[in-house]
Amino acid sequence: MSTPLDTLMELRAEARLGGGTERIEKLHAKGRMTARERIDTLLDPGSFEEFDMFKTHRCHSFGMEKKVFPGDGVVTGYGTVSGRLVYVYAQDPTILGGSLSETIAEKICKIMDLAVKNGAPIIGLNDSGGARIQEGIESLAGYSDIFLRNVMASGVVPQISAIFGPCAGGAVYSPALTDFIAMVKNNSYMFLTGPKVVKSVTHEDVTVEELGGADMHSSRSGVSDYAAESGLDCVEYVKKLLSFLPQNNVENPPMIPTQDPAERRAEELNAIIPESASEPYDMKEVILASIDNRDFFEIKKDFAPNLIIGFARYDGKAVGIVGNQPLHLSGVLDIDSSIKGARFVRFCDCFNIPVVTFVDVPGFLPGTVQEYGGVIRNGAKMLYAYAEATVPKITVITRKAYGGAYCVMSSKHLRGDINYAWPGAEIAVMGAKGAVGVLYGREAQKQEDPAKFLADKEAEYQEAVANPYVAARRGYVDDIIEPARTRFRIVKALGMLQNKRDSNPMKKHGNIPL
Ligand code: HXC
Numbered sequence: 001m002s003t004p005l006d007t008l009m010e011l012r013a014e015a016r017l018g019g020g021t022e023r024i025e026k027l028h029a030k031g032r033m034t035a036r037e038r039i040d041t042l043l044d045p046g047s048f049e050e051f052d053m054f055k056t057h058r059c060h061s062f063g064m065e066k067k068v069f070p071g072d073g074v075v076t077g078y079g080t081v082s083g084r085l086v087y088v089y090a091q092d093p094t095i096l097g098g099s100l101s102e103t104i105a106e107k108i109c110k111i112m113d114l115a116v117k118n119g120a121p122i123i124g125l126n127d128s129g130g131a132r133i134q135e136g137i138e139s140l141a142g143y144s145d146i147f148l149r150n151v152m153a154s155g156v157v158p159q160i161s162a163i164f165g166p167c168a169g170g171a172v173y174s175p176a177l178t179d180f181i182a183m184v185k186n187n188s189y190m191f192l193t194g195p196k197v198v199k200s201v202t203h204e205d206v207t208v209e210e211l212g213g214a215d216m217h218s219s220r221s222g223v224s225d226y227a228a229e230s231g232l233d234c235v236e237y238v239k240k241l242l243s244f245l246p247q248n249n250v251e252n253p254p255m256i257p258t259q260d261p262a263e264r265r266a267e268e269l270n271a272i273i274p275e276s277a278s279e280p281y282d283m284k285e286v287i288l289a290s291i292d293n294r295d296f297f298e299i300k301k302d303f304a305p306n307l308i309i310g311f312a313r314y315d316g317k318a319v320g321i322v323g324n325q326p327l328h329l330s331g332v333l334d335i336d337s338s339i340k341g342a343r344f345v346r347f348c349d350c351f352n353i354p355v356v357t358f359v360d361v362p363g364f365l366p367g368t369v370q371e372y373g374g375v376i377r378n379g380a381k382m383l384y385a386y387a388e389a390t391v392p393k394i395t396v397i398t399r400k401a402y403g404g405a406y407c408v409m410s411s412k413h414l415r416g417d418i419n420y421a422w423p424g425a426e427i428a429v430m431g432a433k434g435a436v437g438v439l440y441g442r443e444a445q446k447q448e449d450p451a452k453f454l455a456d457k458e459a460e461y462q463e464a465v466a467n468p469y470v471a472a473r474r475g476y477v478d479d480i481i482e483p484a485r486t487r488f489r490i491v492k493a494l495g496m497l498q499n500k501r502d503s504n505p506m507k508k509h510g511n512i513p514l
Pocket residue numbers: 095096097098099100128129130131132133134140143166167168169170171173192193194
């Protein structure tokens with residue numbers, strides 16, 4: 001006769017099998033992990049405490065009374081990553097496609113509430129066909145309960161989503177409300193509806209990969225922050241991301257002591273700017289040369305590569321880095337890069353992460369594509385984000401800071417705390433060629449040698465305006481620094497700003513141009 005303890009063990013074993021051995025094998029055959037394996041690879045060994053293992057759905061329609069699985073289609077609980085508390089849920093694709101029932105929503109909401117009360121990140125490991133069709137409104141209500149909690153938790157605790165399988169409907173809207181999304185290449189998809197529904201509504205023939213694959217979302221839509229090579233790679237990305245983040249909005253990010261000396265010079269930076277202003281160089285090299293151990297954790301690498309964003313450390317302190325990338329579109333700001341930068345700056349500001357901005361920007365990208373797409377509204381997002389941010393803001397202008405883009409990129413006027421420029425920086429309304437064309441174009445035509453006339457005027461403009469000293473004389477840049485000493489100057493500035501207090505006027509919330 002079995003004892004109560006035997007019964008417990010049997011029920012646990014049954015719950016651990018999810019949708020059954022056959023479905024688990026199918027998943028493994030596709031190179032995918034089960035929900036529990038995903039949790040195990042994420043958390044410190046032995047740290048997982050599970051909740052609601054015996055909870056089952058309450059649906060009796062469409063034969064659902066015969067499809068009851070203990071725990072239903074999600075595994076929830078808490079554990080630690082590198083010793084730090086996190087709350088986690090993992091949808092189980094072996095149970096009714098990981099689709100979301102009323103009871104699954106209750107399980108997820110339980111850990112979200114605990115995460116907010118206890119001030120720790122929420123990590124969702126997603127693999128779900130969306131609202132459980134058999135349940136109808138109960139399932140929609142469940143999603144709405146999760147969405148509400150996503151929004152309430154936003155800016156209070158970090159929320160990270162990893163996408164491991166095909167996700168549709170509500171299963172993509174909840175991740176969309178979180179701070180970061182990582183997807184697994186060739187295995188994970190995000191779309192509102194799958195290709196079959198697309199075909200019936202718009203008559204488009206499209207594959208899952210084209211419609212919502214990791215590569216598409218990480219390079220084209222910008223929905224995803226990272227396209228992982230495998231499930232394991234995806235989990236490693238989440239772990240490393242967490243290492244830069246505080247547990248919640250009233251804590252500071254963890255300090256990681258470094259052997260990389262704060263005073264280390266980076267001689268290569270004294271020679272990195274090409275002679276010609278139209279020649280590109282790699283801003284990532286500037287970033288790598290100045291941060292601790294060249295360890296840069298880039299976000300949205302393949303989306304809007306004309307702007308670089310990511311996390312790094314200076315003398316152990318975590319910062320968010322934003323940098324124009326002259327290698328792509330000469331580093332201009334456009335719609336996508338503005339959205340990318342603004343969201344990142346706002347994240348850093350939510351979570352007490354100082355922002356270091358490297359500027360080499362010829363302006364905003366002109367043209368009908370940008371204007372029709374709303375570059376005015378979207379570019380304003382960057383202005384808004386930098387202006388409202390109260391975390392320490394350090395700016396280094398390496399070369400061009402022209403026009404509106406000068407104002408946008410963490411300028412003194414938007415409460416930049418420390419603004420440095422390299423000696424060859426050009427801070428002006430526009431580049432010499434463009435400016436002279438506007439100012440002297442007509443007059444040049446009247447000259448004997450228009451080309452020489454314009455070249456002389458260009459040199460005059462360069463000398464008088466396009467240098468860092470005009471801004472330095474006004475105090476708009478605090479100092480002109482030797483490029484090789486950029487690391488040390490940033491480390492010193494961060495130290496000086498570590499107790500910075502600044503605030504915005506009391507209000508319900510601002511109205512960022514969305
Ligand atoms: C119930 C579902 C389901 C769902 C999948 N399943 N999605 N069951 N509700 N939403 C079940 C399937 O019936 C199947 O069960 C098993 O899960 C695996 O599904 P497959 O289709 O065989 O898997 P795959 O080929 O990998 O395709 C995955 C998929 C596809 C692309 C996600 O299943 C799909 O298109 N599902 C429907 C997506 C959808 O439209 N969801 C509703 C969104 S509305 P068996 O027993 O046969 O193995 C929504 C509203 C929220 O979410 C509000 C948002 C604002």
